Amino acid sequence: MIEQLLGDYTLRTVTLGAAILGAVSGVLSTFVVLRQQSLLGDAVSHAALPGIGLAFLITGSKASLILMIGAGIAGWLGTALVLLITHSSRVKYDSALGLVLSVFFGIGLVLLTFIQKSSLPNQAGLDSFLFGQAASLVMEDVLTMTVVGGLALVVILLFWKEFKLLAFDPDFARSLVLPVRWLDVGCTTLLVVVIVIGLQTVGVVLMSAMIIAPAAAARQWTDHFGMMTLISMIIGMLCGTGGSILSATTSNLPTGPIIVVCTSGVVVMSILAAPHRGILWNKIRQILQNRRLRAEAVLLDLFDLAKQHETPEYPHMEEVLRVIYPQSGSLLRQLQGLQSKGLVMRNEHGAWALTPDGVIRCHQLIKERTP
Amino acid sequence: MSTVIEVRDLTVAYRENPVLWDIDLDVGSGTLMAIVGPNGAGKTTLIKTILGLIKPAAGQIRILGQPYHKVATSVGYVPQRGSVDWDFPTSVLDVVLMGLYGRLGWIRRPGSMQRKEALAALEKVDMVDYSHQQISQLSGGQQQRVFLARALVQKAQVYFMDEPLQGVDATTEHAIIDLLQVLRSSGKTVVVVHHDLQTVSSYFDEVFLLNIRRISSGPVSEVFTDQNLKLTYGGRVAIIKEPTS
């Protein structure tokens, strides 16, 4: 398969393009998710459509850089309009997003149908921006993506600490007289740039997933901002690569959707299984803790019962204990568990008693629990 | 005692509604001042406007005799604890380092020098042991101490703090007040938005009673009277005086 990967020009191009797209959108997604701009990303990617149509109408060219510039301007304009609407009317953010998203998309459709029905030459393939058509990528497109994406990454690295502060505490940033408004514009512009890079591969409809999923997954694995960005980038890259190879080696699996499904799969897996934050681990930890608490309760009950006798190691029959736990079927299991830890023992009459170790443990527990 | 904060005829409006009317405020050096008033009185707005976060409709603000943006490095700010997302993936030390971003300037990253400064600030709030903890694992009081350390590391002349005692445990409250008093004794000016009327007299030197407009301001012993409080809170408040022995 490696041979196939290296040998096939289309596959190599597509895989490289998807990997670069995954990496760049992975980095940006950290900021998008932490700044809660996920749905803005969706709006921007839909709003980019008329830009593509207009860029083609004006220049007559399908060069990816020109279409990207058109898409970028439209996406950016969409963002600006969302801000304008929320700032100067009582229409709320979510309505403004939905409105800009769908109206821009509608204008885009009008332009695309207009172009299709016109007699302009060289127009085929513009609608591949709707769902993306990774197979149509050529080396030149990948090069454009690399340069534009690389520039975006350089900007992020240069203003790393400012962007981080912007995401965490913009008011404090403003009190340090940082130009928060410009940083905000810059960060949003980078978001637009990254979305535009992905349009040809993944398409306007699914691009939003690429700028949410990697970071949503990465957040589960780390509590460190830089590490989160790195993991997010790696997840984006791996899913891009994996998705495009899967798409190329299986028939009828379009690249964009399969990449999206891959990254979402990683998110689900991360939410479930990531150490510390994974909910499966939490469940297991909880079960273990409950079990430990139950066993400790049995141990302390033995200790309490023995208090009425001269020695804390006084043995009691299981039936006596069962009076305390009439419903618990696991009493014997608890006792056997304690026995295997050497905290209790069973004498020849079948009665249970604390061992010297068990007594020590009880004293410890009582001390721990008294504040 | 020189004037450190000077606010003249400050009016702030949100859309068309005034939120602060014609405020005058003077704070001298080495003063620990509480801003007190009911909810919606504009306490936070006043601080934010002085710090240039909100654009005023009219009036003048001078800090150390200069407009804010010229002396920003001499001003420390502790925002309300609830104003940030504490699930943000970052460590205690990282948050404190953010206080140095203003002095660091563009592009430069914090280095070992800055780390040392940050640790020293954490030492002052007794949080060194937590420096590598993720911030979501902190209690409310610990979060507040981290914010305080971030302001301390700014090595400012003037500090503005928005409800630093809101929802913290008693130990933290005392630790914070001790720290504020140390700052005051070393000649710094500290302005604190405060909500607990019972503690105003024991914690602060001066008080600024605010309800959209200035009701009264000056030394606590002169200004913090029942009559003024009634004016501030519209007669719906009774302060329980501790029995004088």
Place this chain on the structure above:
Amino acid sequence: MSAFHWEIQLVSMVVATACALPGTFLVLRKMAMMSDAISHAILPGIVIGFFLTENLSSPLLILGGAVAGLLTVALVEWIRKTDRVREDAAIGLVFSTLFALGVLMIAQFANDVHLDIDAVLLGELAFVPFDRLMLFGRDLGPQALYATGIVGLLCAGFILLFYKELKLATFDSALCATLGFLPGVLHYSLMGLVSMTAVAAFDAVGSILVIALMVGPPASAYLMTHQLSKMILYSIILAILAAISGYWAAYLLDASIAGCMATMVGVEFAVLFCVAPHQGLLVAWKRRRHQRWAFAIKMLVIHLLQHEDTPESEQECRVDHLQDHLAWEQPFAEGVVARALSRKLIRSVGEYLELTPSGRNLAHQAMVHV
């Protein structure tokens, strides 16, 4: 003008109305983006329904779509409750994944079925009249008309029946719960209606333009009125207007009908955004200009009141000091003083300004009023 034209316009009007009804509540409940999520996420439901029935207008599709839509709402809710991912990210993730799954399903079985992804996403109103409802050999009109009509009636019925509960749940969900009206049930019913409307409408206008029709007219109506009943009414009127004008624009430009309808929705909003009574930019601008003076006069009288009978009043109440202290430009300060003088709120005593009784009154009022 052939019958087709009328049929297309009729269907687009019905679709627009059906979308505007639940859309009003989405906009008011700050959940407009759920229309985006649901209209994308119904795709797998539609695809599965289509495999089973091989008919894009079958009622089974509407059911499948409704299930997919409710699944989206439930999934978002579940992810949000795990507290691992924020709600906005959860919405974005769930619907794009479901949409991607739908696209993959279509691609996998592309050879067996005639379901075009473009058709789902973009719709084509022009083809609506070709799919007719035949009963006992009689032609009863386009199928889409019935599908959207029935869903529209369902929405209208639901809103009429539960009008006061919906109103309460929208404006005060907590109170609604304490009164025992189950805002959760209302919420899911509403989401179910949104899903069903989206499925019924996608055939005609495509799933993305469903968003335009659900969010646009209610958002525009929101600029015109504060009253729920009027907002619903205006939404419907605006939606129908957009549908008809969009149709004719498409006819003239020879472009996508749905695209033109969405564009008209945008035009309507843009116009109202600028000229709406009370809310529009133009009115707001005029009001602000007027209020700037009124506000400044109030500031002046309050300023004078604050410094009345204080030792520094000689300084504070001089005309030339207003520029310094209120940071007003000289012409503006003079304008304010002139206006206040002419309204007899202040009088000038030499170089000083003094409040008249009516000025003092205004100052007191202004301070109490805030």
